[in-house]
Each structure stands twice: as C-alpha cells, then as structure tokens.
Amino acid sequence: MPHEPYAVEMRGITKRFGTITANRAVDFALRKGEVQALLGENGAGKTTLMRILYGLYHADEGDIFVDGQMADIRSPRHAIAHGVGMVTQHFALVPPITVTENIILGYTDRFNIDLDAAHNKVAEASRRFGIAIEPRALVKNLSVGERQRVEIIKALYRDAKVLILDEPTAVLAPQEADELFESLKRLRDSGLSVIFISHKLHEVMAITDRVTVLRSGELAGTVNTAETNQADLAKMMVGRETFGVTKSDVNGRQGDIALRLEKISALDSKELVALKEISFEVRTGEILGLAGVSGNGQSELAQVLEGTRPSTGGRVSANGREITNAGPEQIMATGVGRIPEDRHESVVAEMTVAQNMALEHLHEFVRRGMLDKKRIRAHAETLIEAYQIKARPNDRIRTLSGGNMQKVILARVLERNPSVIIVAQPTRGLDVGATEYVRQKLLEQRQRGAAILLISEDLDEILELSDRIAVIYEGEIMNVLPAAEADIERLGLLMCGVSV
Amino acid sequence: MDDTLFVTFLVGLIAATLRVATPLVYGSIGEVITERAGILNLGIEGIMFLGAFAGFAVAAKSFEAGIGGYLWLGLLGAIVSGVLMALLMGLLTVTLGLNQHVSGLGITLLAIGLSLFGFRLVFGESSVLPSVDPFSQLFVFGETPILGPIFKQYLLTYVAFLVLVPLAWWLLYRTSFGLELRSVGENPEAADAAGVNVFRTRYLALVIGGALMAVGGAFLSIAQLGAFSPGIIAGRGWVCIALVIFARWDPIRATAGAVLFGAVFALQLRLQTLGFDLPFEVFLALPYLVTILALAITGRNANYPGAYLKPYRRE
Ligand SMILES: Nc1ncnc2c1ncn2[C@@H]1O[C@H](COP(=O)(O)OP(=O)(O)O)[C@@H](O)[C@H]1O
C-alpha cells in the first residue's frame, strides 16, 4: 500500500551546543492528522529538536522533509512558508501591543495596515478555529491561558498544517489544560497535525495517537499510544524501572509553629496588589506546599518572606521573632534558609563556586580583616563532597548545569541547619536525577524537624512532598488542605479560584 | 512695553521657536525610530555634526563647480553621510552585538573628528570662514502682519512639522514595517518567531534615523547659517536623546518637546538683550536646565522599549 507522505519528517538530526550534544542522529516523523507526543525528561532535547524544525536553530547534521519534499528551513519565516507553526514554551508575544497586532506581525500583505479590517480578520479566525480571543485587547493584560490561545491562533492564522506546542500545559491549571485538549482534538479532526511536547505521562496518554520518546538527546523509540502504558513510557524516558522519591509517613518532630504569616499584603513591581491578607503557618517537621497557577502572587510572597520585597500590611514571624520587612541578613539570622525561585539571581555568575558558597556569611571567613582564601576553599570542598556537586571550587558558577547550581545553593542553605526553609520552584528546569536529589534533600530536612514552605507550580511535586497544601489564587489563599484530602481535581478548581 | 511692541516680541518668539525646534524635530524623530527598534544611538550628536559638515561642504563645492541645485546636493550629501554612520552603528551593535553606549559615543567622536578633519582638507585654513548662500525662507503669508513673520520659515521647517511628524506617526503605528519595528524593539525573539527579519528591520530603523539626524544637522549649516563652525551642533544631539525619553518614544510628543525647548531657547536669546544683570551663560544654560527638569518630571516612570540596549542572538 503506497502510503501518504508524512506531514513532516526529520532524518538523522544532530545538534551540538559547544560540548553538549542536544540531539544525536534523531529521526522523527509526523503523520498527517495525528497528535504525536514528543516525550522526554528535562534536557532530553525535545525543545532543541522542535526549534530546529521551526528554524530557530540549525541542525549540524540531518535533513527535514515537509510533505515528502526536502525543505531548507533557515528561519521561522521559512518554516511558516512550509506550513509549520510553533508555540514556544516562553511565549513569543509582544506585550504592549494588541492581540491583532501580534497575530498579523510579520504576516501582512500590505504596507498600510487597516486596523479595523485586521481586527475583523482575527475575530473571524478565532471563530473559525473555535478558540476564543479578544482581538483588541493588549497582550500584557491577558492571562497565561489567553496568551496561549493567541499563540495558537497566530500559528493557525499563518495557515499552519503542522502545529508544535512546547510544554503547553506547564502554565495551565488542569481545567484550562482540558480545554486546550478539546481544541487540539477538534483541530486534529479538521486535518491539522500536532506535535505535543510534554514530560507528563498522563497527558500524553490522554490525547495523543503516537508517542516519540527522547532520552539524553537520542531517540528512545516511537510507539502507538493505544499499545503502551505509563509505566512503559516512563521506562523509555528514564531508561530504568522506577523513579520518584517516597515520603515516609512518619513525620519528624512535627509540632510547634515555626513560621507564621498574619494578613500579609504586598504590591507587585507594577504597584498593583499582588498579595491580599495572606495568613497561614508552617509547623516544625512539616512541608506546606503552596500551589497555584504561575503569576498568582507566589513570586511576591517568596520575595516578602526572603526580605527582598516590602509588605504593605500584616506580620511575619519566624521562631517566635517578628521579621516583618526585615532585610535578608536579619531574616537569615533568625534561622530562616532561603532557596529563591531564580537560581541565576541567587548566585553571582562570574564568581567561583567556592566564593558563592561563602557569600552569604562572608564575615565567618575573615582573618585579620582579610578574606581567608584557604578556608573558603576548604569549606567549598567539604560541601562539594557532601552534596555530590559535579564542579571544582574554582569553577565559575555560570558554567555549572542547572542541577549543580541548585545543589550549590542547597548546600549553602542547608549546611546551616535552618529551622525554617523557604523554597520556591526548587526543581524547575532540572533533569530527573537532580530533581529527585533536591526533593530527597527537602524530605531529609523535614525529617530533621525543619518547617518548610514549598512554593511550586509543579502540582506533582506539591502532591509528592507536602503534608498540607495551600492554594493561592490572585493573591489570596483559597484554602489549606491536608495532603490526604487533596486530589488533582480539587486543587485544579481552587487554582482557578473556585472554592470547593 | 506697549501692546504693539509686545505683539512684535511674541511673533518673533514664535517664529524663532519653530526655527530652533526644526533640527530637534529631525533629530528626535530619527532617534525615536531608532530606539523603538531597540537601539540607543548615541552617535546622534556626531551624526548631526557630520550632517552639518557634509551638507555644507557638498553645497559649497557644488556651488564652486557652478551647479544650480547645490543646496539640494548638499542635503543629499548630508543624508548619505548619516546613512553611512548608521550602517557603521548597525555593524557594531546589530551584527557584532557590541555595547550600544560605547559604540554610539565612538560614532560621535569619529563623526566629529572626520568632520573637522574634512573641513580642513576641503577648505584649508583660510582666515575668512567659507560660506554659501543658504536656503531662503518661504513667505507663505507674504508681508501680512503677525501671520507673515510667523510663517516666514524654511522649507525644511515646513517639511519637519507638516510632513515628517505625521509620516513618522503613520509609519510607526499604521504600517506593517512600523509594527515590525516596534516588535523588534520590544521582543525580538517574538518578532523572529513570527517570521520578521530582526537584523534587517533594525538596520532599516538605524538608516532612517541616521538620515533624519543628518538632515537636522544640515538644516543648521545650509538653511539657517550658510556656514559651518565647530560649535554648530552644541549638544543638540544630546538634547534629542533627552527629548525622546521625555516623549516616551512617541514622535508627536517628541515634537512637542522640541517646540518647548525651542521656545525656551528663543526666549533666553531675547531675555539676554533685555539687559538683565546676569552673566549670559546663565541664559544659555536655561534651555538645557528646562530639558533636565522636564526629563526629571516625566522620565521617572518611562516605559523603555523591552529590548532596549539588547543585541539579538538566536542561540
Ligand atoms: N541555546 C542553548 N545553548 C546551549 N545549550 C543548550 C541550548 N539549548 C539547549 N541546550 C542544552 O541542550 C540540552 C537539551 O535541551 P532542551 O532541548 O531544551 O531539552 P528539553 O526541551 O527536552 O528539556 C540541554 O542539556 C540544554 O542545556
């Protein structure tokens, strides 16, 4: 049976970044009218492969075929001309301009733009594809979910026959994700071919026809979704049988209140209200998970607790001492350890591993008014050993992988045995090995009796680690549940602002 | 001061304001267009200077050669010089991705040096300053009182206010090129992913901006003065940089800022002659003080273009 040409086919794709090989001789083929998952751990090379297909990167080796024809894709412009569209993980939108302007950007037929006609065309596209957007809205005022819809319409407006979505559900609440899946199914049934990048097995099982798995930049295989299951996919993904950490049910010495927030309010960087009278407490020996869709005040809350953002009302106390609007140094002095959200901002990129490890407590490394380099080095060597960090004391910290950089920060904080730990997005962007390591360390700290506030947008992480779960929505705590009473559905509704 | 004297004073003031504002309108709109694409062109002071020189030198030499349209050739020469400097700025900041502050200041130093050197090469070191017959003013309302003197302006002033300002607005906000230009300055990754050629758009913005800056400089040498001197630009380029921030990167507001500066400048000239007992440097400093003040008041919450000062690289 002569079969129809593939919508796109990539053959023998190799891509190197310096010494890293992000893709090694990868083959990938997408049938017309299918939803195919590209599955793999963080760092497996999924994004790289798709950025090559969309012309954002160039492959060092390999060829791309579109509809059976060899295609020379050197920039997104060429990809668009070949009917390939991509919704990148960090949205490629221009915030201060309108939805319509974003959609027609780079795809206008005339020099003079008739804005009214353009709005109408965009509204018409929105109707035709069954994806609701408001053409005249400014993108900067849209929620993440709305922005994603703009991105999808933008690709479809360019007559995409192939749509690539890079981890589209990472920023969505579960219900929003379901809505997205409905749209994708409808679009597939009308002939669109979809590549769906994910590292979440249940999503892949739910909406795809076939799954291609990448592991460490290499093809691990392609299977029909109907003929596989989550366990097999997981095995393909990580190359071993089991993964994940286990939380012991026996708590540490859980008891006293170690961190207490009373009616904390704060503004965001645009001077808008970000936190509204937030109250909760974290006890020794427990992990309180703070769940929420990205951008609902989590970052601001972490900053207030870390002493890098003023609160406009309320009180915070740690270990019985008030630390409302205290600086980072005072906060650390009360026994609070901070693992901030943006690890690149909590280290000094150009300084060495050893210097960064000493940075928060430099006065302890001073001898006769001068820094004692030997002590700093010895200190670093101890931590590198204890925390299995793949780096030397004199490496510049910016050359470390995300996982090792996070280990440096963990080591710096945990070596002081903090009684309260405030940790935000601890495993974002880390590979499975590093993720597991970080989570294991947090559980150890809980066992030791630390009170841990875990702020994370990764629901699986929250569910895996937390004793209690608080949900934040638009700067307010919707509810605080014991982990036993929390399931994905209920959390999802709370994350969308529905009280249940 | 009686009524007729006051009216004469006011009319003179308005006419002078428009004249002083003209080079600033060209310069600041050129800078708005450049900065909207994400590039701070601190070469503006030098490009205006070079424009003034090139315009004058080409005009003077063409006149010597007996060419009738020598002033227009001069204007063309200024534009070419501005475009060349803009291309050099593009090479440094867009292609090579070097620091925009350093590159821009380098361009200013280079352009001023080139002009002064060129001036000696072309005109030698004669004791009489060379000059040409400059563009003459248009008497749109003839000798009618009030309107006559106010509208007695250079063609380049009319072009600035009546053509350039609306054209720049239309270009930025109502054309596909303007949309691409603004996007490239806000979020080049997004523009690239949407199929826009980021490099080409940034080069075009630089070139258009450079040409306008040079025309602004040439206005002084081949329209207003008919001569060239080392003090001809006197910081007007830097004023344009301030006006752009004051204007929040909008061509219409930039024009308003240029008129404000022009008004204070024209006013201080007149105040000097009224015989206040103050050193004249105080008056000279006045427009610049007002610029700083306006900037301090309006520039505080300025929303800089998202990709301001950032070179773009795909990987
Ligand atoms: N622009 C880049 N420069 C250097 N290294 C990169 C770049 N993009 C990706 N990498 C590296 O390539 C590997 C694969 O990354 P990526 O394709 O983003 O993985 P995934 O999307 O599967 O998480 C990682 O080790 C990553 O650090």
Ligand SMILES: [Mg+2]
């Ligand atoms: Mg990725």
